[in-house]
Amino acid sequence: MSEAPGGEPRLSDRGWRDRVHEIIFGAETRAGRLFDIGLIIAILLSVTVVIVSTLPQARDEPAAMVFWVIEWLFTGLFTAEYLTRLMVARRPLIYALSFFGIIDLLSILPAFIGLIVPGGERLLVVRLLRLLRVFRVFKLARYLSEATALRDALYQTRHKIAVFITTITIIVVIMSAVMHVVESNSPGGNEAFESMPSAMYWAIITMTTVGYGDITPGTSGGKAATAVLVLLGYSMIIVPTGILSAEIVAKGPPKRPRIERVCPSCGRAGHDDDAHYCKDCGERMTGTVEPEA
Numbered sequence: 001m002s003e004a005p006g007g008e009p010r011l012s013d014r015g016w017r018d019r020v021h022e023i024i025f026g027a028e029t030r031a032g033r034l035f036d037i038g039l040i041i042a043i044l045l046s047v048t049v050v051i052v053s054t055l056p057q058a059r060d061e062p063a064a065m066v067f068w069v070i071e072w073l074f075t076g077l078f079t080a081e082y083l084t085r086l087m088v089a090r091r092p093l094i095y096a097l098s099f100f101g102i103i104d105l106l107s108i109l110p111a112f113i114g115l116i117v118p119g120g121e122r123l124l125v126v127r128l129l130r131l132l133r134v135f136r137v138f139k140l141a142r143y144l145s146e147a148t149a150l151r152d153a154l155y156q157t158r159h160k161i162a163v164f165i166t167t168i169t170i171i172v173v174i175m176s177a178v179m180h181v182v183e184s185n186s187p188g189g190n191e192a193f194e195s196m197p198s199a200m201y202w203a204i205i206t207m208t209t210v211g212y213g214d215i216t217p218g219t220s221g222g223k224a225a226t227a228v229l230v231l232l233g234y235s236m237i238i239v240p241t242g243i244l245s246a247e248i249v250a251k252g253p254p255k256r257p258r259i260e261r262v263c264p265s266c267g268r269a270g271h272d273d274d275a276h277y278c279k280d281c282g283e284r285m286t287g288t289v290e291p292e293a
Contacts, residue, residue, distance in 0.1 A: 021088040024081070039081070043107075043127050046074035050124045071124070075111040078127070082108060094281050103129045153247040160243050168236065172207060175229050176200040182221045190218040207233035 026032040052058055053067040082104045089095040096105070107130055110123035154161075176199035183193035192215045193199045202215045206229050217223050263278035277284055 017088045020084065021090075024085060024088070040131060042074065042077060043130050046071070046078075047125050047127055049074065050122060054122065071111065075108055075124075078104075078108050090283065091281060098280075100130075100132075103132075149248060149251060150244075153244050153251065156251075157243045157247050161240060164236075164239055164243070168207070171229075171232065172200055172203045175207075175225060176203045178225055179203070179217065179222055182219055182225065183217055186219045186221065188218045189222065190216065193217070193222075203229065206230060207236070209233050209237075 022029060023032045023035050049067060049070050053064075053071070058064060058067055085095060085101075085104065086092045095101045103126075107124070107127040110120050110126065113120035113123070176196055179193050179202065180196050180199045183189035183199075184191075193202070198215065205212055205215075206226055209230060211230075217226055263281065263283055
């Protein structure tokens, strides 16, 4: 077997596992692109089947049996694909614990859960998360860079957001206690506030300005507290938006989109075109890929 500089096998000399890996994990080759497009179509069709099968007309025989068979055909297809990914990955455990590895597993588990818990197969709609691959397949790297910028902003502001959520929680608990006392101990009060959990539900709905109207105060004190909570909710809505916006602006524009090279070990995409090692697992990158125009 011939070797490239550095002792790595040349792309043309690699075994069938590497060739299959290049197809199912990568999108640089025509075969890999066609595989991913076919996978996306299969995902959309399988989710459509799950949605349509919940219609009343689809629950009667023989329609229910037809949908059951179709769902299991798709499940068998995705199960075989997942096992193939594990088989061709150089480090199966790293792939299995990666983001897409977990998503791939979750896309087939509900079908088996449905054998034990009735209706559990409806959770197969999580397969839609696998459509995140569409960004890689159709070369929408610029959108991935924007998503990365948002993710980094969320991470950098996690402490501020935690303080914000803690403040909201404190306000909700205090206001629910006030409403419980005012409404349950006053003539004309709403009996729905007889417990703190019910009052907390009201406080959350009111503070988010949703206002379902299923629980409303009956006393003047309760209505005054509601008005204060609504105004407070309006003023608090802008806080997380301002925190994230300030962080994104401070970071500046996203970096140049990276070429979609895929690590043969862990399946991580988005490496620079001149990268020699994977940024996650450290495995040496093999093959060469031309940068996108």
